[in-house]
Amino acid sequence: MMQDVQTTSLFKERSTLLVLGALLVVTVAVTLANLLPQGHPLYVSTFTVSLLGKYLCYALLAVALDLVWGYLGILSLGHGAFFALGGYAMGMYLMRQIGARGVYGNPELPDFMVFLNWHELPWYWHGFSSFPFAMAMVLLVPGALAFVFGWLAFRSRVSGVYFSIITQALTYALMLAFYRNEMGFGGNNGLTDFKEILGADVWAEDTRRTMFIASSVALAAGYLICRAITRSRLGRLCVAVRDSEARTRFIGYRVEHVKLAVFVVSAMLAGVAGALYVPQVGIINPDQFSPLFSIELVVWVALGGRATLYGAIIGALVVNYLKTVFTGVMPEAWLFALGGLFVLVTVALPKGIAGLLRFRQGQARTAASRQEAKA
Numbered sequence: 001m002m003q004d005v006q007t008t009s010l011f012k013e014r015s016t017l018l019v020l021g022a023l024l025v026v027t028v029a030v031t032l033a034n035l036l037p038q039g040h041p042l043y044v045s046t047f048t049v050s051l052l053g054k055y056l057c058y059a060l061l062a063v064a065l066d067l068v069w070g071y072l073g074i075l076s077l078g079h080g081a082f083f084a085l086g087g088y089a090m091g092m093y094l095m096r097q098i099g100a101r102g103v104y105g106n107p108e109l110p111d112f113m114v115f116l117n118w119h120e121l122p123w124y125w126h127g128f129s130s131f132p133f134a135m136a137m138v139l140l141v142p143g144a145l146a147f148v149f150g151w152l153a154f155r156s157r158v159s160g161v162y163f164s165i166i167t168q169a170l171t172y173a174l175m176l177a178f179y180r181n182e183m184g185f186g187g188n189n190g191l192t193d194f195k196e197i198l199g200a201d202v203w204a205e206d207t208r209r210t211m212f213i214a215s216s217v218a219l220a221a222g223y224l225i226c227r228a229i230t231r232s233r234l235g236r237l238c239v240a241v242r243d244s245e246a247r248t249r250f251i252g253y254r255v256e257h258v259k260l261a262v263f264v265v266s267a268m269l270a271g272v273a274g275a276l277y278v279p280q281v282g283i284i285n286p287d288q289f290s291p292l293f294s295i296e297l298v299v300w301v302a303l304g305g306r307a308t309l310y311g312a313i314i315g316a317l318v319v320n321y322l323k324t325v326f327t328g329v330m331p332e333a334w335l336f337a338l339g340g341l342f343v344l345v346t347v348a349l350p351k352g353i354a355g356l357l358r359f360r361q362g363q364a365r366t367a368a369s370r371q372e373a374k375a
Contacts, residue, residue, distance in 0.1 A: 016227055019310050020220055026052075027216040031209055046205045050280045053212035055320050057277040060219045062300045062312035064269035067226045069298075070307030071235060072262050073242030074159075077294045078167030079270050081174050082142035084288035086271025088178075089141055091191035091284040092125060093134035094202065098195050111193070112186045122184045131198060138275040139268045146267030147260065154256035154263075159245070168291045175289030190285025191278075202279050215276045219313070222269045226309055229262065238262055299342045305354025314353050 010016060030052060033044035061083050068074045100107040104114040108121055127133040149170060153163060181187040200207045229235050237258050240248045249255045278284045287293070296319070304315025319341070326334040349356055 010224070010228060010231060013227070015308075015310050016224070019223055019313065023216050023220050027213055031213065034205070034209055046208050049212045050208050051324070053208075053215045053280045054277060055317055056212070056215035056219050057273045057280070058300070058320050059313040059316040060215075060222045060273040060276075061270050061297060062304070062316035063219070063222055063226055063309055064266045064273065065297055066301050066304075066306060066309055066312035067229065067269075068263055068266045069301060070309075070312075071230050071238045071242060072259060073245075074259065074263065075161075075164045075298070076167045076263075076266075077164045077291065077298065078169075078171040079266070079297055080291070080294035081167075081171035081289055082146060082267040082270035083274040083277070083293075084171075084174070084178075084284070084286075085142045085145065086138045086274030087278045087284040087288060088185060088191065088274075089128075089134055089137040089271070090275035090278045091194075092128040092137075093131060094194040094197060094279060095191050096125070096129040097197065098193065101195055102193070110186075110191075112181075112189065113184070116181055118184070125184070135275070138271050142267040142271035142274075143264050146264045150260045150263040151256075154259045157256075168294065171289050171294055172291050175286045175291075178286040178289060186285070188285065190283055190287075192283040192285075194279065194282060197279050202282070208280070211276065211280050215280070218272055218276055222272065223309055223313070225265070225269070229265065230309070234258065234261070296338065299338060299345075301352075303341065303345050303349075303352055305352025308352075308354040311352050311354030318353070 030044055030049060033042050034046060034049050036043045038045075061079065064082075065076060065079050068076055095110045098110065102111040102114075104111050106114050109118060113121075128137070149167075153166065158166065177183055178185050178190075179188060185191065194202045196202055197207065200210075230238070237248070237253060240253075241255050241258055245255055274284075274288070300315040300319045301312045302315070303319060304313065305311030319338070322337070322341070323334060326337050345352060351358075
């Protein structure tokens with residue numbers, strides 16, 4: 001009964017309704033616009049549909065980070081690693097679907113393995129010809145890494161800047177490892193040249209639209225999961241740990257358990273975002289492990305507004321749109337623009353865009369109250 005009440009109140013929440021409503025409207029509008037004939041003034045190209053799908057994957061990743069940074073106070077500079085691991089799990093499934101249609105025509109081995117004179121498929125590739133198995137790995141591999149890493153770190157009471165540094169070291173170490181051809185993940189080139197997913201041509205317009213819709217649904221589901229957590233008793237414990245970890249520990253709570261549970265959920269959501277990202281962009285390589293990518297992710301959440309969830313979505317969409325524009329017009333200036341944006345947010349908008357919206361909303365309510373009082 002209590003769960004029913006909480007679920008109902010969650011869907012009555014204004015911010016949740018706005019997020020779900022906006023996603024529904026955008027998803028339906030973009031899908032219908034893509035079905036229009038080319039040349040129609042409202043037509044949206046398939047390239048744009050895939051680009052928007054990629055943005056939605058980034059938004060889900062930002063929500064996952066906001067869950068641990070905004071509500072738990074853990075600044076992770078390694079969430080790109082969980083995103084990349086989910087992407088590699090999906091990429092391995094897509095590579096197994098190529099079969100004998102590869103350049104070398106080997107029904108078992110991907111082209112890069114044939115080129116490197118591998119004679120048999122590594123044991124950790126077995127099972128990825130099955131979609132359910134691959135999707136399970138999308139969740140389990142990032143979740144397992146987060147569990148082991150988090151258990152060691154939180155048990156040792158590593159926190160603050162030290163935790164940020166070791167998460168960055170983790171993703172950098174994984175990047176160096178995946179660059180090695182001996183790892184069996186394609187080395188520098190990564191995994192690419194995908195053919196189909198669930199029997200459908202991965203480059204077909206119908207598949208592109210379906211992946212865009214799937215990304216929107218995943219973002220909505222991820223947002224609801226995170227919102228349910230933050231509104232629950234676990235969420236209140238997270239805020240207590242964020243605001244005063246020592247006091248929370250003193251009154252008897254196992255702080256490391258709270259951190260570990262939320263950290264694992266966040267990593268699994270990041271893995272789902274990576275899995276949806278790969279078929280839409282057509283490649284996954286070690287660059288996704290780059291510490292720079294994880295730092296960019298922090299900028300998305302900071303710009304949108306920490307501890308709001310919907311602010312993380314706004315930040316991810318805004319920054320990645322600006323990145324698309326800047327890299328097309330002035331590719332060399334993008335990093336300077338990103339740095340300037342981060343400084344601007346820190347100085348002028350410490351609570352991000354979401355904080356500004358809340359401030360404006362508060363002003364409007366105050367003005368309305370004053371007018372009612374005068375009347």
